[in-house]
Amino acid sequence: MGITVLSLFDGISCGMVALERAGIEVDKYIAYEIEHNAIEISKKNYPEIVRGGDVTKEDFTKYKGKIDILIGGSPCQNLCSCGNRKGLEGEESRLFFDYVRALYETEAKWFLLENNATMTKENQDIITGIMGVEPIYINSNLLTAQERKRLYWTNIPDIKQPEDKGIFLRDIVQPREEKKEYECYKRMMAKEEGTLAHKKAWSQVKTLDQKSRALTTAQNISNSGATNIKYSDTEYYILTPLECERLQTLPDNYTEGVSNTQRYKAIGNGWTVDVIAHIFKYLKKAIEENIEPVKLKDHERPQQSYRRMVNTEEKKTEEKTINANEVIEMQEKEKYEKKIAELERELKEKDKEISKIRGEMQTLKDRVFNILLEKACG
Numbered sequence: 215m216g217i218t219v220l221s222l223f224d225g226i227s228c229g230m231v232a233l234e235r236a237g238i239e240v241d242k243y244i245a246y247e248i249e250h251n252a253i254e255i256s257k258k259n260y261p262e263i264v265r266g267g268d269v270t271k272e273d274f275t276k277y278k279g280k281i282d283i284l285i286g287g288s289p290c291q292n293l294c295s296c297g298n299r300k301g302l303e304g305e306e307s308r309l310f311f312d313y314v315r316a317l318y319e320t321e322a323k324w325f326l327l328e329n330n331a332t333m334t335k336e337n338q339d340i341i342t343g344i345m346g347v348e349p350i351y352i353n354s355n356l357l358t359a360q361e362r363k364r365l366y367w368t369n370i371p372d373i374k375q376p377e378d379k380g381i382f383l384r385d386i387v388q389p390r391e392e393k394k395e396y397e398c399y400k401r402m403m404a405k406e407e408g409t410l411a412h413k414k415a416w417s418q419v420k421t422l423d424q425k426s427r428a429l430t431t432a433q434n435i436s437n438s439g440a441t442n443i444k445y446s447d448t449e450y451y452i453l454t455p456l457e458c459e460r461l462q463t464l465p466d467n468y469t470e471g472v473s474n475t476q477r478y479k480a481i482g483n484g485w486t487v488d489v490i491a492h493i494f495k496y497l498k499k500a501i502e503e504n505i506e507p508v509k510l511k512d513h514e515r516p517q518q519s520y521r522r523m524v525n526t527e528e529k530k531t532e533e534k535t536i537n538a539n540e541v542i543e544m545q546e547k548e549k550y551e552k553k554i555a556e557l558e559r560e561l562k563e564k565d566k567e568i569s570k571i572r573g574e575m576q577t578l579k580d581r582v583f584n585i586l587l588e589k590a591c592g
């Protein structure tokens with residue numbers, strides 16, 4: 215009998231590939247995702263997956279008691295170093311709270327939450343406080359030729375670091391004959407020396423004996439953090455979608471069927487399958503040995519508290535214990551308070567402008583009055 219999986223922010227279903235690779239039988243895999251191209255890629259590979267849509271619109275209590283594992287990597291745009299650092303209040307990264315809600319609503323036995331390790335310690339601590347477990351840090355570079363530092367919060371027990379497979383770009387790249395349209399040497403040479411673009415392009419170079427930088431969602435855009443691979447002194451190529459799949463240890467051509475831009479985006483957003491499969495091997499063991507999962511404080515409705523530093527009026531910091539629902543409410547409140555403060559500032563500016571115009575009008579009126587008076591008096 216297989217397991218039932220609920221996957222939020224499912225992307226291209228790397229979770230499903232990883233479960234297969236770990237040898238776990240899946241009875242039902244329910245995926246929540248809103249991005250059309252990602253869904254198309256997933257459908258092509260796994261037509262049997264049950265599709266859900268927007269996580270924010272779902273009441274997950276309908277799955278209560280039916281989910282063996284909840285998996286998901288909530289969006290990291292507002293958390294990671296390449297994002298805008300708005301944190302868990304950010305438009306995208308706040309979706310983490312929907313993952314937490316789903317966990318409480320479903321009472322899933324096992325959980326796995328993934329996110330970017332370049333987030334600040336403060337945000338990491340907030341997530342850890344809510345999840346109730348310390349994250350496990352794994353750099354995908356142990357299992358593939360890509361630097362990718364990630365954090366995994368899970369109640370799957372006893373996970374060890376994977377062994378280093380010693381894979382480098384040389385092991386996964388396509389031969390130069392297949393890469394004509396991916397040549398980037400001319401483009402790099404065209405950048406004027408001394409400019410930021412020039413510096414960036416050359417700092418992104420990796421040799422075949424190195425590992426690629428962490429895949430981004432725009433590998434074909436030169437200033438997006440993409441890797442420029444040096445084949446020889448005059449031969450430099452960007453990564454092909456197929457190479458990106460290999461760097462994420464996906465099956466070759468897994469994302470074929472949509473445009474290259476969409477393939478890069480989907481793969482860059484995805485998981486390194488072998489890292490997740492490594493984690494799932496411990497899940498398999500736990501299931502086979504009938505190990506009872508450590509529950510999130512027995513799923514008491516968000517009593518998972520965490521500490522947040524709050525500025526008091528006296529500018530002293532005070533520690534407060536609040537729960538996940540309160541955080542969401544607080545964030546909404548803060549957002550509106552900021553908006554109100556902004557509007558009040560604008561209003562003050564407008565008031566100033568109005569009184570300035572009034573003053574000018576009065577001066578004009580006085581002048582006209584004086585002219586008329588002079589005329590009247592002859």
Ligand SMILES: C[S@@+](CC[C@H](N)C(=O)[O-])C[C@H]1O[C@@H](n2cnc3c(N)ncnc32)[C@H](O)[C@@H]1O
Nearest residue numbers: 223224225226228247248249268269483484485
């Ligand atoms: C970091 S990616 C996760 C990719 C996934 N782990 C994979 O292996 O492909 C985050 C995903 O969340 C999706 N997403 C964003 N907002 C969502 C929402 N409200 N409901 C469901 N999915 C959402 C994005 O489209 C994106 O594919």
